[in-house]
Amino acid sequence: MTRQILRLRLVPSAAKVQNACHTGLCLAGWLVVNICCTGAVWLTLFVVLGQFTLTGTLLHLDNFASRYLTADAARQAHLHHQFWSASTVLFLGVAVLRAGSLPRWHSICAQSPSHETPHG
Numbered sequence: 001m002t003r004q005i006l007r008l009r010l011v012p013s014a015a016k017v018q019n020a021c022h023t024g025l026c027l028a029g030w031l032v033v034n035i036c037c038t039g040a041v042w043l044t045l046f047v048v049l050g051q052f053t054l055t056g057t058l059l060h061l062d063n064f065a066s067r068y069l070t071a072d073a074a075r076q077a078h079l080h081h082q083f084w085s086a087s088t089v090l091f092l093g094v095a096v097l098r099a100g101s102l103p104r105w106h107s108i109c110a111q112s113p114s115h116e117t118p119h120g
Contacts, residue, residue: 030102037094038087 012020046064050056068079 027102030098034091034094034098037098038091041090041094042087 046060047057049060050058068076071079
Protein backbone atom coordinates (compact mmCIF):
# COMPACT_ATOMS: atom_id res chain seq x y z
CA MET A 1 0.00 0.00 0.00
CA THR A 2 2.78 2.44 0.77
CA ARG A 3 4.34 1.74 -2.64
CA GLN A 4 1.16 2.84 -4.40
CA ILE A 5 0.94 6.01 -2.35
CA LEU A 6 4.60 6.79 -3.01
CA ARG A 7 4.20 6.10 -6.73
CA LEU A 8 1.12 8.32 -6.92
CA ARG A 9 3.03 11.16 -5.28
CA LEU A 10 5.96 10.85 -7.72
CA VAL A 11 3.85 10.74 -10.89
CA PRO A 12 2.38 14.17 -11.70
CA SER A 13 -1.18 14.43 -12.88
CA ALA A 14 -1.95 14.94 -16.55
CA ALA A 15 -3.19 18.47 -15.88
CA LYS A 16 0.11 19.43 -14.23
CA VAL A 17 2.09 18.00 -17.14
CA GLN A 18 -0.12 19.86 -19.62
CA ASN A 19 0.27 23.11 -17.67
CA ALA A 20 4.05 22.65 -17.56
CA CYS A 21 4.22 21.97 -21.31
CA HIS A 22 1.98 24.94 -22.08
CA THR A 23 4.07 27.23 -19.87
CA GLY A 24 7.31 25.98 -21.43
CA LEU A 25 6.01 26.51 -24.97
CA CYS A 26 4.74 30.00 -24.13
CA LEU A 27 8.07 30.94 -22.58
CA ALA A 28 10.00 29.51 -25.53
CA GLY A 29 7.83 31.46 -27.96
CA TRP A 30 8.29 34.64 -25.94
CA LEU A 31 12.07 34.20 -25.99
CA VAL A 32 12.15 33.52 -29.74
CA VAL A 33 10.10 36.65 -30.46
CA ASN A 34 12.44 38.69 -28.24
CA ILE A 35 15.49 37.35 -30.10
CA CYS A 36 13.89 38.18 -33.46
CA CYS A 37 13.02 41.69 -32.24
CA THR A 38 16.64 42.18 -31.14
CA GLY A 39 17.80 41.24 -34.63
CA ALA A 40 15.23 43.63 -36.09
CA VAL A 41 16.60 46.45 -33.93
CA TRP A 42 20.11 45.75 -35.28
CA LEU A 43 18.76 45.74 -38.83
CA THR A 44 16.90 48.99 -38.20
CA LEU A 45 20.12 50.56 -36.93
CA PHE A 46 21.92 49.69 -40.16
CA VAL A 47 18.96 50.87 -42.26
CA VAL A 48 19.01 54.23 -40.46
CA LEU A 49 22.79 54.48 -40.92
CA GLY A 50 22.30 53.72 -44.62
CA GLN A 51 19.83 56.62 -44.93
CA PHE A 52 16.90 54.26 -45.56
CA THR A 53 18.30 52.96 -48.84
CA LEU A 54 19.23 49.40 -49.64
CA THR A 55 22.57 50.47 -51.11
CA GLY A 56 23.50 52.49 -48.04
CA THR A 57 22.47 49.69 -45.70
CA LEU A 58 24.51 47.11 -47.58
CA LEU A 59 27.51 49.44 -47.70
CA HIS A 60 27.41 49.89 -43.92
CA LEU A 61 27.08 46.14 -43.38
CA ASP A 62 29.99 45.55 -45.77
CA ASN A 63 32.07 48.17 -43.95
CA PHE A 64 31.31 46.54 -40.59
CA ALA A 65 32.16 43.07 -41.89
CA SER A 66 35.35 44.14 -43.69
CA ARG A 67 36.67 45.98 -40.63
CA TYR A 68 35.96 42.93 -38.50
CA LEU A 69 37.74 40.57 -40.91
CA THR A 70 40.82 42.77 -41.40
CA ALA A 71 41.32 43.36 -37.67
CA ASP A 72 43.88 41.41 -35.68
CA ALA A 73 42.75 38.72 -33.23
CA ALA A 74 42.70 41.00 -30.17
CA ARG A 75 40.60 43.61 -31.97
CA GLN A 76 38.25 40.91 -33.28
CA ALA A 77 37.78 39.62 -29.74
CA HIS A 78 37.05 43.17 -28.57
CA LEU A 79 34.51 43.75 -31.37
CA HIS A 80 32.96 40.35 -30.64
CA HIS A 81 32.60 41.29 -26.96
CA GLN A 82 31.13 44.71 -27.81
CA PHE A 83 28.63 43.22 -30.26
CA TRP A 84 27.34 40.61 -27.80
CA SER A 85 27.26 43.11 -24.94
CA ALA A 86 25.18 45.50 -27.05
CA SER A 87 22.97 42.62 -28.17
CA THR A 88 22.40 41.63 -24.55
CA VAL A 89 21.42 45.19 -23.64
CA LEU A 90 19.07 45.35 -26.64
CA PHE A 91 17.56 41.97 -25.72
CA LEU A 92 16.97 43.07 -22.13
CA GLY A 93 15.40 46.31 -23.36
CA VAL A 94 13.06 44.40 -25.66
CA ALA A 95 12.28 41.94 -22.86
CA VAL A 96 11.35 44.76 -20.49
CA LEU A 97 9.09 46.30 -23.12
CA ARG A 98 7.46 42.93 -23.84
CA ALA A 99 7.19 41.81 -20.20
CA GLY A 100 3.45 42.39 -20.30
CA SER A 101 3.05 39.62 -22.85
CA LEU A 102 4.60 37.00 -20.56
CA PRO A 103 2.17 34.24 -19.66
CA ARG A 104 0.50 34.58 -16.29
CA TRP A 105 1.40 31.22 -14.80
CA HIS A 106 -0.06 31.82 -11.39
CA SER A 107 -3.41 33.06 -12.71
CA ILE A 108 -3.70 30.18 -15.21
CA CYS A 109 -3.14 27.57 -12.51
CA ALA A 110 -5.45 29.27 -10.02
CA GLN A 111 -8.20 29.94 -12.52
CA SER A 112 -11.44 28.09 -12.03
CA PRO A 113 -12.93 26.19 -14.97
CA SER A 114 -16.01 28.43 -14.84
CA HIS A 115 -16.15 31.14 -17.50
CA GLU A 116 -18.35 33.43 -15.38
CA THR A 117 -16.97 36.73 -14.25
CA PRO A 118 -16.91 37.26 -10.48
CA HIS A 119 -19.59 39.67 -9.29
CA GLY A 120 -18.88 41.59 -6.33
